[in-house]
Amino acid sequence: MSVAAFLCLAALAISAEAGIHGVPAPDEKIFNVLDYGAKMDIVKFDNGPNFNKAWQAACHSNAKARVVIPKGVFYTTQVNFQGPCTTKGPIIVHLQGTVKADADSSSFPNAQWIAIEFVDNMIFLGTGGLLDGQGASSWLAAAGQCDTNPDCTMPAMNVYVHQSSNVLIKNIHSINPKGYNFQVEDSSNVKLLRLRLSSPKDSPNTDGIHITNSTFVRIARSSISSGSDCVSFGEGSTNVTVDRITCSSGSGISVGVLGMVDYYGNPKKELEVKNIIVKNVTLSDTEYGLTLKTLMTSTPNQARGIHFKDIVMNNVKKPILIDQEIKLVETFAQATNASHVVISDVHFTNIAGTAASEAGVTLNCSQKSHCAAEFSNISLKSSVTGKWVACVAGTKNLADVFHAAVGNENCS
Ligand SMILES: *[C@@H]1O[C@H](CO)[C@@H](O)[C@H](O)[C@H]1NC(C)=O
Ligand SMILES: *[C@@H]1O[C@H](CO)[C@@H](O)[C@H](O)[C@H]1NC(C)=O
Ligand SMILES: *[C@@H]1O[C@H](CO)[C@@H](O)[C@H](O)[C@H]1NC(C)=O
Numbered sequence: 001m002s003v004a005a006f007l008c009l010a011a012l013a014i015s016a017e018a019g020i021h022g023v024p025a026p027d028e029k030i031f032n033v034l035d036y037g038a039k040m041d042i043v044k045f046d047n048g049p050n051f052n053k054a055w056q057a058a059c060h061s062n063a064k065a066r067v068v069i070p071k072g073v074f075y076t077t078q079v080n081f082q083g084p085c086t087t088k089g090p091i092i093v094h095l096q097g098t099v100k101a102d103a104d105s106s107s108f109p110n111a112q113w114i115a116i117e118f119v120d121n122m123i124f125l126g127t128g129g130l131l132d133g134q135g136a137s138s139w140l141a142a143a144g145q146c147d148t149n150p151d152c153t154m155p156a157m158n159v160y161v162h163q164s165s166n167v168l169i170k171n172i173h174s175i176n177p178k179g180y181n182f183q184v185e186d187s188s189n190v191k192l193l194r195l196r197l198s199s200p201k202d203s204p205n206t207d208g209i210h211i212t213n214s215t216f217v218r219i220a221r222s223s224i225s226s227g228s229d230c231v232s233f234g235e236g237s238t239n240v241t242v243d244r245i246t247c248s249s250g251s252g253i254s255v256g257v258l259g260m261v262d263y264y265g266n267p268k269k270e271l272e273v274k275n276i277i278v279k280n281v282t283l284s285d286t287e288y289g290l291t292l293k294t295l296m297t298s299t300p301n302q303a304r305g306i307h308f309k310d311i312v313m314n315n316v317k318k319p320i321l322i323d324q325e326i327k328l329v330e331t332f333a334q335a336t337n338a339s340h341v342v343i344s345d346v347h348f349t350n351i352a353g354t355a356a357s358e359a360g361v362t363l364n365c366s367q368k369s370h371c372a373a374e375f376s377n378i379s380l381k382s383s384v385t386g387k388w389v390a391c392v393a394g395t396k397n398l399a400d401v402f403h404a405a406v407g408n409e410n411c412s
């Protein structure tokens, strides 16, 4: 094939992609927020109600509909992209400009900024836009607050997908959330692709993406830096795939914390976590790499069918950790002193790189339940001393070891 023909084909491929999402189809109706009273560049002007009006018009249009947030800077409090909609085909929200959350945390009593709720079939697409949660002042206020006060209100997350299905969120750049950057809860068929999420390493509770009670979630081709978990799988996360992402700063990829209790320390009814695949991930300078975490409570639960594969660690403090000995903070009543969460069918495969400590693989299993994992082809060296900290050439199965370090031998 000639170079010209190749370039021509490449251009066709790009425009086909743009035709689907980036450039409106001829029969699409455009709902530009400026036509619903939105105003650019005014810090004190809350565009939330105007964004909501544009969405509602699109949502009830019975047509192919696209809400456009054009180039410019818009300030808002909570935005509700709320269904159900009667749109023909997916309702598209097209972010081209910069949207900034009100800097004052008290403007978000529901702890949500961009809320996608009760929607079936939606595309949230960015082409050069930005979501800025302006979290700096709430990080100071929030630091440690929710560790000791179970009644505290978590600060607002940037994007909250709740009770929705068939949602594609693509190419969104989202920074400085007050709380989590993204959360997916009570939803199914949610794809998060090509996201760029960031918050500083010292911002508390700013998980990149947190999933709870959701199934068929795919996260791919994204870069995430955060002050807390990069991606975390809370209760009820099932059939989730994480593929080709990078995590820098924060505390890595985590199942849990499971075994939660209510305000009085009584066991909660928790949904199990199962069928999680995390592959082709690079973690750099994070506190942990891959973890399963459970509290020392009598809340029963299970985490099973968890696969971590093709993972690169760069200077990660604790690359692999199963910790079932997480203690409740003082103010919660102590329900028991060992976790009742069962961990099984967990696989760590093809994991290489460096650890920023002497701990390659750390297992702190519960004495009250069962905990089993399989380790294959693991090679981790200390970035400090250059010595091996974990090395498994074949496959090693471990079940119910209480405290152990795995393959902590010199294998060069
Ligand atoms: C989990 O999500 C489903 C779907 O939205 C919902 O029907 C169900 O009530 C949720 N379960 C819990 C325990 O929240
Ligand atoms: C969920 O994932 C498991 C394990 O990967 C797979 O066997 C199962 O078919 C999936 N469920 C559905 C409904 O696709
Ligand atoms: C991992 O992802 C990179 C791109 O980020 C890709 O080039 C490579 O083929 C992937 N490897 C596997 C094993 O999927």
Ligand SMILES: *[C@@H]1O[C@H](CO)[C@@H](O)[C@H](O)[C@H]1NC(C)=O
Pocket (backbone or CB within 6 Å): 335, 336, 337, 338
């Ligand atoms: C906690 O552990 C202590 C011993 O370490 C034991 O005597 C006590 O019964 C345990 N409590 C519960 C609720 O399991």
Ligand SMILES: *[C@@H]1O[C@H](CO)[C@@H](O)[C@H](O)[C@H]1NC(C)=O
Pocket (backbone or CB within 6 Å): 311, 350, 351, 352, 377
């Ligand atoms: C072991 O993992 C490394 C990457 O960490 C990979 O390059 C190599 O092919 C794996 N070996 C086997 C036998 O799968």
Ligand SMILES: *[C@@H]1O[C@H](CO)[C@@H](O)[C@H](O)[C@H]1NC(C)=O
Pocket (backbone or CB within 6 Å): 321, 323, 325, 362, 363, 364, 403
């Ligand atoms: C795991 O157990 C060891 C040994 O008791 C302990 O030193 C460590 O603090 C525990 N937790 C973690 C996260 O390693």
